[in-house]
Amino acid sequence: MNVSASASTDVSSTTTVTTTCRLCLVRCGMKVDTVNGNVVRITGDQSHPLSKGFLCVKGMASLDYTLSPKRVIYPQKRVGERGSGKWQRVSWDKALDDIALRLNDIVGKHGAPAVAVQALPPKEYFAYDIFCEAIGGATFFKQDSHQCFTPQFMADVLTYGNLITYPGFMEVDDAEVIMLWGVNLSETNGCKNQRVRDAQKKGARTIVVDPRPTRSAQEAELWLRVRPGTDAALALGLINVMLERGWYDRKFVEEWTVGFTALAERAALYPPERVAAITWVPAEDIRKAAEMFGTAGTSALYTFIGATMGGNSIAAIRLLGFLPALLGKIDQPGSNRFLLPTGLRMPGYYGARKDAGRDEDAHQRLSADKFPLLAGPEAITSPYPHPRQVIDAMLTGKPHAVRALWTSCNPLVSVAATYTELAAL
Incomplete structure (x- = not known):
């Protein structure tokens, strides 16, 4: 589709296309107006069930991105030394032939795993998945294996068998208390923040757990300014108070959970005063948060990046998942609901169905x-290696060589140890 910054005066040729923004995983609804095939305006889609017309600044700037003179829309081949910034435009046929020749040479000498593919949604990872299968099992990896979404997905699957703590809600109108743990929806996920605001207008109270005075924290009824990296201790403190005061569903726990006795014994070691010393959150605020969450008619807890970036993220998120479980209202209105798999091919995420991922030999995979x-x-997820072990294989050739990287990301800023990554590339 062609793009133009100015609209034609021929109104009769105006067409509106309904689509979604692709700049993040939320996929807010968009209305794209075109005149004679040229995009002239982008607005929010009022009929979208989640965003309801909201677009963040990135979405509203989509047309500017498209029209930017800095946008690369043709193949560029390096003609100078690496880092010199010297590029030459080449045809698509020439670029594809050159890439295919080099990749075939690497696969012929070292095997398909010597080709690494790095991708992360919202990029079109389906294309990479098909490519991996086509060449017989390339080394597909994502940089979020130890942070971001994958630890959260793994934690929820270990606890519930499915995703439940991720803020995947369409609305939270029925929640009386909403705990936002390490998620700043006000500034990073505007359309879902609008749904929280809708709930607040109906009387919902919010608890925000975040070390920073974010806008979400400023708008909360209770802000727990947790010390970075101590989320697990804070969760144990909340569980301690809820169990001690009897703010949990005993019947649900007896019939639908395992390991409750061990959890109670562990939580008993974390009274509010001890947790306050660890987390820097006042003991009285810990008690208040436990009371708000544990005694409300409906409570929901959502977390994401803030809790997934720590060294013990999976353990911490499992503890967060125990909080709504104790209340016994899982998958009910106003509480945490299951975010079901789509059944689509999603490399690096859903791997429960044997036909949903790649068929490469998992025993031979890095990591x-x-x-x-x-x-x-x-x-637990569709299997893929830890990114650092892919980088090590580039440097050492062990346990097998990795001689090529196809990436839609910037690995120098998306994978840890930038200088090691630079040396590998």
């Missing part, structure tokens, strides 16, 4: 021995 739940045959 399968060290991180079996991430990369092995019994991986």
Whole structure:
């Protein structure tokens, strides 16, 4: 589709296309107006069930991105030394032939796993998945294996068998208390923040757990300014108070959970005063948060980046998942609801169905021995290696060589250890 910054005066040729923004995973609804095939205006889609017409500044600037003179829309081949910034435009045929020749040479000498593919949604990872299968099992990896979404997905699957703490809601109108743990919806997820605001207008109270005075924290009824990296201790403190005061569903716990006795014994070691010393959150605020969450008619807890970036993120998020479980209202209105898999091919995420991922030999995959739940045959997600082990294979050639990287990301800023990554590339 052609794009133009100015509209034609021929109104009769105006067409409106309903679509979604692709700049993040939320996919807010968009209305794209075109005149004679040229895009002239982008607005929010009022009929979208989640965004309801909202677009953030990135979405509203979509047309500017498209028209930017800095946008690369043709193949560019490096003609100078690496880092010199010297590029030459080449045809698509020439670029594809050159890439295919080089990749075939690498696969012929070292095998398909010597080709690494790095991608992360909202990029079109389907194309990469098909490519991996086409060449017989390339080394597909994402940079979020130890942070971002994958630890949260793994934690929820270990606890519930499915995703439940991720803010995947369409509305939260029935929630009386909403706990936002390490998610700043006001500034990072505007359309879902609008749904929280809708709930607040109906009387919902919010608890925000965040070390920073974010806008979400400023708008909350209770702000728990947790010390970075101590989320697990804070969760144990809340569980301690809820169990001690009897703010949990005993019948649900007896019939539908396992390991409750061990959890209670562990939580007993974390009274509010001890947790306050660890987390820097006042003991009285811990008690108040537990009371708000534990005694409301309906409570929901949502978390994401803030809790997934720590060194013990999976353990911490499992503890967060125990909080709504104790109330016994899972998958009910106003409480945490299951975010069901789509059944689509989603490399790096859903791997429960045998036909939903790639068929490569999981035993031979990088990281399968060290991180079996991430990369092995019994991986919780669709299996893929830890990014650092891919980088190590580039540097050492062990346990097998990695001689090419196809990426839609910027690995120098998306993978840890920038200088090591630079040396590998």
